[in-house]
Amino acid sequence: MTLNKVLSLAALVGAVFLAGPVMAESSQAPLKDVHWSFEGPFGHYDQEQLQRGYKVYREVCSSCHAMNQVAFRNLGDPGGPFFDPKYPNSNDNPKVKSIAADYKVSDIDGDSGDVIKRPATSADYFPSPYANSAAAAAANGGAIPPDMSLLVKAREGGAAYIYSVVTGDGTAPPAGATIPPGKYYDPYKSGDMSANFHGDPSKMPVGGLIAMPPPLADNKVAFDDGTKSTINQEARDVAAFMQWAADPKMEERKQTGLAVMIFLVLFSGLLYASYRRIWRDVGH
Amino acid sequence: MSHPSTYEPKTGIERWLDSRLPIVRFSADILSFPTPRNLNYWYTFGGILSFCLVVQIVTGIVLAMHYDPSGTGAFLSVERGIMRDVNYGWLIRGIHANGASMFFVAVYLHILRGIYYGSYKAPREVLWLLGCVIYVLMMATAFMGYVLPWGQMSFWGAKVITNLIGALPLVGKPITTLLWGGFSVDDPTLNRFFSLHYLLPFVIAAVVALHVWALHVPGNNNPTGVNVKSDTDTVAFHPYYTVKDGFAITLFMIMFAVFVFYLPDALGKADNAIPANPLVTPAHIVPEWYLLPFYAILRAIPDKLIGVLALGGSIGMLFALPWIDRSHVKSMRYRPTARMYFFIWIVAVAFLGWCGSQEPDGKLIPGLESFNLIDYPINSVTWLSRFSALYYFGYFVIVFFLGLYEKPLPVPDSLYTPVLKPSAVAAPAE
Numbered sequence A: 001m002t003l004n005k006v007l008s009l010a011a012l013v014g015a016v017f018l019a020g021p022v023m024a025e026s027s028q029a030p031l032k033d034v035h036w037s038f039e040g041p042f043g044h045y046d047q048e049q050l051q052r053g054y055k056v057y058r059e060v061c062s063s064c065h066a067m068n069q070v071a072f073r074n075l076g077d078p079g080g081p082f083f084d085p086k087y088p089n090s091n092d093n094p095k096v097k098s099i100a101a102d103y104k105v106s107d108i109d110g111d112s113g114d115v116i117k118r119p120a121t122s123a124d125y126f127p128s129p130y131a132n133s134a135a136a137a138a139a140n141g142g143a144i145p146p147d148m149s150l151l152v153k154a155r156e157g158g159a160a161y162i163y164s165v166v167t168g169d170g171t172a173p174p175a176g177a178t179i180p181p182g183k184y185y186d187p188y189k190s191g192d193m194s195a196n197f198h199g200d201p202s203k204m205p206v207g208g209l210i211a212m213p214p215p216l217a218d219n220k221v222a223f224d225d226g227t228k229s230t231i232n233q234e235a236r237d238v239a240a241f242m243q244w245a246a247d248p249k250m251e252e253r254k255q256t257g258l259a260v261m262i263f264l265v266l267f268s269g270l271l272y273a274s275y276r277r278i279w280r281d282v283g284h
Numbered sequence B: 001m002s003h004p005s006t007y008e009p010k011t012g013i014e015r016w017l018d019s020r021l022p023i024v025r026f027s028a029d030i031l032s033f034p035t036p037r038n039l040n041y042w043y044t045f046g047g048i049l050s051f052c053l054v055v056q057i058v059t060g061i062v063l064a065m066h067y068d069p070s071g072t073g074a075f076l077s078v079e080r081g082i083m084r085d086v087n088y089g090w091l092i093r094g095i096h097a098n099g100a101s102m103f104f105v106a107v108y109l110h111i112l113r114g115i116y117y118g119s120y121k122a123p124r125e126v127l128w129l130l131g132c133v134i135y136v137l138m139m140a141t142a143f144m145g146y147v148l149p150w151g152q153m154s155f156w157g158a159k160v161i162t163n164l165i166g167a168l169p170l171v172g173k174p175i176t177t178l179l180w181g182g183f184s185v186d187d188p189t190l191n192r193f194f195s196l197h198y199l200l201p202f203v204i205a206a207v208v209a210l211h212v213w214a215l216h217v218p219g220n221n222n223p224t225g226v227n228v229k230s231d232t233d234t235v236a237f238h239p240y241y242t243v244k245d246g247f248a249i250t251l252f253m254i255m256f257a258v259f260v261f262y263l264p265d266a267l268g269k270a271d272n273a274i275p276a277n278p279l280v281t282p283a284h285i286v287p288e289w290y291l292l293p294f295y296a297i298l299r300a301i302p303d304k305l306i307g308v309l310a311l312g313g314s315i316g317m318l319f320a321l322p323w324i325d326r327s328h329v330k331s332m333r334y335r336p337t338a339r340m341y342f343f344i345w346i347v348a349v350a351f352l353g354w355c356g357s358q359e360p361d362g363k364l365i366p367g368l369e370s371f372n373l374i375d376y377p378i379n380s381v382t383w384l385s386r387f388s389a390l391y392y393f394g395y396f397v398i399v400f401f402l403g404l405y406e407k408p409l410p411v412p413d414s415l416y417t418p419v420l421k422p423s424a425v426a427a428p429a430e
């Protein structure tokens, strides 16, 4: 029937529209394609990668970026970078304890009431590098480095976005673009270059400006496992670490999901069999 | 219940209770309720919706135990407390957040089912109106729930939507001030939204009870739209439809679980993982998918007040449907013309939903220059919304005239005839 064909076509067009990407006025280069161990329904974190990523975070990013939703003990939780089955209670994990002890956190002295600094314990959350957001902005030319706990989920594209933006930061600006002091060109940062571009408008560069100085370089971090520290390796590892920081329960979630799916499929099979049996002699 | 009770108290205590509070009789009558034997899977969404409501209430109560409704604490209590520190908090929140979307998937299919089979027609108008009330309450509940995690989209969504109410003459400003608890979206707003978000689901539950009561007086409609004429047209609700609904609910749970366990953030917005910040406006403020068609209608109209009225009117059309459609044939199985316009209407709603997610001046056909008409180029999302919105409302006019002039196909004598297989004439067991 032609009417049906017209309708299916219309529905198809509708579906294509619905599936299409959301248009934005800002532009951005296509993100770099990275293969991650945590992709897919059986994906898991690569513990060595998380450890390398933690080192990059600790030695480079943590001087500007806070991570205030993550506690030191989380590093030793199942799926985390320093999980050790010998220490089911991650607070007791010696690696976690020694990482925490390297940080100083504010506290109140119980005897004098004075504000003091004491070494952190496993139960503390990662402290912020700045006293408050005004101090963070003042130290970074007015831009506030965002908290890293949830940054992967707060950006379209997730870990691939982090990887692309960090490696794209400081790309040589295209001819015709002027970059104001304290800013850097990044083709992957979703932005709008029109205010900083004086060339042919049809050749407007994609991407935007970022206030973060390019944080990584080859050999910036010496990895303990001997992995060669290229900038791409460092960026990939820190992005994987940030993925873990944003979604520390992923492994537990996917494992639970598998059990739930198996149960539901079997259970619906049983119900379908009961349905067929109960309705066997009933016309409908 | 409208059907004669078949319950016989068997034990002494049942007899004693039956003459004091016949609650066992009440439940037994629900289970034995005569239900048309030809209901298809589109009729399982009522059961699925009841399941959704229970799921939202149970998970919501647990979330409320760990939630802090304050501007400084809300985001952290959700993202750090519930998602990381509370045992299985990620699961409870994953179910509640995705459950809202699942609830809307089910309610939309349930409503479309009602329209297609003409379930809103006499004697089921009150049933239909109660359903529409539930739907409006669901939207209010979901909107306020979305504000609670106090992310960027929560905050700015609350701002945009509450500002709409401000567009109403006279009452607008006082209502917004009351909702805000001040002169902008702030802590007091969050507090009252939390209180109302906790309250409304119980109001929904009460209206659902009325809805089911109103269903049990005339009984179910069915895919033929032909009234039940004899006992052979029906089967007892239990076990025939408990098992069918149960099967459908497990299939629904499989889809639900795919989102909860494997795509927990797919229906959310990245911006809501950023804490609310009144000083930074997100590049793109978009409501949740289930509100997008209405958002598109709102933005399609240049005047804010008329836009708000059109938004209200688009929902009002559903309430008025029983009195707009004058056709005596219920099911669109026998109304091919009406069916065609109905399918186009679904496409128009899908277009509106898509438009709602886009920038108003986004181009439909890339690269094609066109001329401006009423603020926007013809080749723009806004104009697609305008045409779709026009059809959205036009559909109800078409339905009105079709009811008067359309020639329906012949309708079967009995709801059971079209499916009567020669081998299955035997009366249904019990």
Ligand code: HEM
Binding pocket: B042, B043, B044, B045, B046, B047, B049, B050, B053, B107, B110, B111, B114, B117, B119, B120, B124, B127, B128, B130, B131, B132, B133, B134, B135, B204, B208, B211, B212, B215, B219, B220, B221, B222, B318
């Ligand atoms: C919380 C939301 C809702 C719940 C829990 C709910 C529950 C139910 C249940 C259990 C049934 C009987 C089974 C069925 O026919 O599918 C039913 C029927 C019905 N509902 Fe709902 N409902 C809800 C929302 C709505 C809405 C929003 C509408 C329409 C605007 C609606 C319209 C109807 C109609 C017309 C029927 C009778 C259908 C027929 O017999 O053909 N319901 N509902």
